[in-house]
Amino acid sequence: MSLEQTLAAVEGIGRDLNAVTSVMADRARALERKSAERTAAGEPARSLEGVPFAIKDVIDVVGFPTTMGSKVSSGPDPSGSAPVVNLLEKAGALPVVKTNCQEYSYGILGDESAFGRVINPIDPELCTAGSSSGSAALVAAGVVPLALGTDTAGSVRVPAVCQGVIGFKPSFGVVSTEGVFPLSPSFDTVGLFARDLPLLTTAFAAISGHGRDLGSGGLASPEALTVDVSLLRSADDSAEGARRWTEHHLGDVRTTSAKSEELGETIERLFGIYDIVRRYEAYTLHRRFADDQGELYQPGVWAKIMSGQTITVPEYQEQVVALEELRASAMEIFDDVDFIITPGIEGEVIRWDEIGPESAARFMRYSMPFNVLGWPALTLPVGAVVGDGGTARPESVQIVGPPNSDERLLAFAARYLTGGGDA
Numbered sequence: 305m306s307l308e309q310t311l312a313a314v315e316g317i318g319r320d321l322n323a324v325t326s327v328m329a330d331r332a333r334a335l336e337r338k339s340a341e342r343t344a345a346g347e348p349a350r351s352l353e354g355v356p357f358a359i360k361d362v363i364d365v366v367g368f369p370t371t372m373g374s375k376v377s378s379g380p381d382p383s384g385s386a387p388v389v390n391l392l393e394k395a396g397a398l399p400v401v402k403t404n405c406q407e408y409s410y411g412i413l414g415d416e417s418a419f420g421r422v423i424n425p426i427d428p429e430l431c432t433a434g435s436s437s438g439s440a441a442l443v444a445a446g447v448v449p450l451a452l453g454t455d456t457a458g459s460v461r462v463p464a465v466c467q468g469v470i471g472f473k474p475s476f477g478v479v480s481t482e483g484v485f486p487l488s489p490s491f492d493t494v495g496l497f498a499r500d501l502p503l504l505t506t507a508f509a510a511i512s513g514h515g516r517d518l519g520s521g522g523l524a525s526p527e528a529l530t531v532d533v534s535l536l537r538s539a540d541d542s543a544e545g546a547r548r549w550t551e552h553h554l555g556d557v558r559t560t561s562a563k564s565e566e567l568g569e570t571i572e573r574l575f576g577i578y579d580i581v582r583r584y585e586a587y588t589l590h591r592r593f594a595d596d597q598g599e600l601y602q603p604g605v606w607a608k609i610m611s612g613q614t615i616t617v618p619e620y621q622e623q624v625v626a627l628e629e630l631r632a633s634a635m636e637i638f639d640d641v642d643f644i645i646t647p648g649i650e651g652e653v654i655r656w657d658e659i660g661p662e663s664a665a666r667f668m669r670y671s672m673p674f675n676v677l678g679w680p681a682l683t684l685p686v687g688a689v690v691g692d693g694g695t696a697r698p699e700s701v702q703i704v705g706p707p708n709s710d711e712r713l714l715a716f717a718a719r720y721l722t723g724g725g726d727a
Contacts, residue, residue, distance in 0.1 A: 307336050307398060310356045313447040314401045321423045321445060323438035325361045326368045326402040332356065335398050350396035351506050357392060358442045358451035360435075361402040362409055363494070364483040365389055372485055373407040373417035373435075375600040376593055386483025388452060388494050388511050395510035400448060403438030407605045409454055409487040410586060411435055412462055412667045413659060416602035421656075426468055427695060429655045433466040433667060435459040435487075436497070440467040443497040450507055451497040456487045457578070458671025460495035461683040461702065465648035468685045468698035470504055472496045472714075473671075475707045476678030479511050486589060488582040490627065491675040501684075501722050505714045512710065523715045524642070526556040532637075534564035535646040535670065536701070542689070543647040546701045549686040550645055553721045563637050567644070570634045574676040577623045577630065584620040587612025627676065631707075634677055638706040643716055646670040648683045648700030655695065670702055680710045682717055 305313070311329050318324040339354055361371050364382035372378060389399060404419050406412075414434025415421060422437035424430040425445040432441060436453025440463035443451050453460040455473040464471025473495045486492050494511070498504035523529075531554065536547055538561075551559075590609045598606060637644075650669035674681045681704045688696040703721065705713035 307332055307354070307356065307400075310400055310448060314442070317445050318401060318442055318447050321425060321438075321441045322420055323404050323422050323441040323447075324401055325371050325373075325404050325419065325438070328365065328368065328399050328401060331365075331367065332398040332400045335393060339396060339398075350394075351510060352392060352450075353396035355397045355450055355503070356400045356448045357397050357507075358401045358403050358439050358448045359389060359399055360405050360439045360451070360453045362405060362454055362485040363389060363402075363452055365399060365402065368402060370485065371402075371418070372409075373405045373419060374602075375418045376408075376597045378485065378593065382483065384483065387480040388484070391511045391513070392452075392507065395507075397450065397507070397510075401442065403436070403442060403451065405438055405453075406435030406459070407602045408485065408590070409435040409456060409459055410605045410608050412458055412664050414463065415656075415659065416604050418602065424467055426698060429657070429695065430697065431466055431654050431656050431659065431663075433458075433462040436463050436495075439497050440464055440469060440471070443467075443469045443499060446499075449498060449500065449503055453495050453497060454481075454484060454487075455493050455495040455671075455675065456491045456582070457675050458668050460497065461671045461681060462649060462667050464497055464683050465685075465698065465700040466653045468688070468700075470498050470501060470685070471683045472504055472508065473674070473681045474508065474512065474710050475680045476675070478680075478708065478710060486585075488585040490581050490585060490624070491578070493675070501714070501718050505718065508710065508714065523712050523719065526720070527558070529642045529716070530558045530560055530640060532561065532563040532567070532641045532644045533559045534561035534567060535644065537561055538564065539647045540651065542652045542699075545689050545699050546647055546686050550701055550721075555720060557720060560641065563641055563644070566637050570630070570637070570677075571673045573630055574673055577627050578672060578676050580615060580619060580623040581627060583608075583612035584615040585612075587615070631677055635706065642705070643713065644704040646702045646704065648702050652689065653697040653699075674704050678707050680705050680707070680713050682713060684717060684721055
């Protein structure tokens with residue numbers, strides 16, 4: 305699809321899905337002209353030459369407002385672009401659109417934005433999840449092949465699950481979050497959406513500073529790999545399709561449930577840490593707007609922000625220490641395991657009218673732990689299941705690796721789980 309066709313799709317399908325906040329047509333066209341000049345001069349093609357991409361509207365792009373999906377004014381328009389945007393542009397990619405999102409990234413359901421909900425391209429009745437709802441939707445609808453989002457508790461991976469695309473959260477700290485409005489800096493990461501894993505891998509190489517396609521990253525032969533599937537095996541009946549899919553694709557790779565107890569204990573410990581640290585940091589970031597602009601926030605987002613005001617500095621500092629200790633001790637899980645496979649979410653993708661008090665927790669059940677731990681995690685669509693009322697609901701698995709194993713994790717997924725190699 306040409307750039308002009310992409311821009312037309314953004315203005316058409318993208319706006320129909322309520323996924324668009326700003327269209328960057330002039331910027332994209334200017335970069336495309338520079339690309340043509342490079343080609344005419346005989347320069348080699350860059351890794352993402354001419355690839356259009358979308359940007360979640362908490363990420364700065366010079367010349368465009370960063371709305372955060374909010375009516376709240378959080379400062380002047382950016383004077384520069386976030387490094388992650390600059391790196392994609394340097395690799396030849398073309399920014400075409402900023403995308404609607406959960407207000408200030410605070411919420412996994414995607415149900416509160418000043419611009420209204422994004423519409424799920426699979427089925428308007430299905431929840432999109434959040435907070436990077438619009439980026440997922442534009443990839444799912446085929447408007448763009450690549451998009452940026454942010455992920456603090458699953459805000460890339462869960463919308464990817466709900467909208468049937470690939471979502472990737474890198475290791476904590478690997479990709480710069482400069483020029484990205486934070487939710488909770490202890491857990492925030494910039495992530496990627498795509499329908500094509502090789503493209504996502506190439507984009508990760510660009511934004512992580514490698515600037516080249518990544519190879520196997522030292523991936524071992526299948527008989528030397530061990531994958532823990534205890535969380536997948538213990539999931540409810542809604543994960544049966546994901547279990548069958550995983551067993552089919554792993555081939556000669558050894559699977560184990562030996563880490564079930566360790567994983568369970570680690571996950572139980574981290575919930576309290578996440579709750580205190582996230583609420584304290586979010587309130588600290590937003591309290592400057594409380595007196596003058598509190599009434600401008602979406603009600604549910606404002607309630608979550610204000611829930612952090614009673615947390616004391618000593619309580620917060622205690623949990624920060626506990627976080628570092630947990631990240632260090634949890635590394636033992638990988639002493640004899642290479643990767644972990646889990647469901648993408650707990651239960652089925654739900655319809656908007658099925659949202660209840662436990663929906664957010666179920667969406668984050670398998671994603672948030674790996675933000676707390678800082679481990680890289682990739683969600684892959686594995687098909688769809690027919691749920692209540694005959695609705696086809698997408699289903700995904702999540703693959704997790706130890707910190708800074710991003711290249712190996714992506715190579716593992718490409719080789720064994722997407723038919724790209726030895727499987």
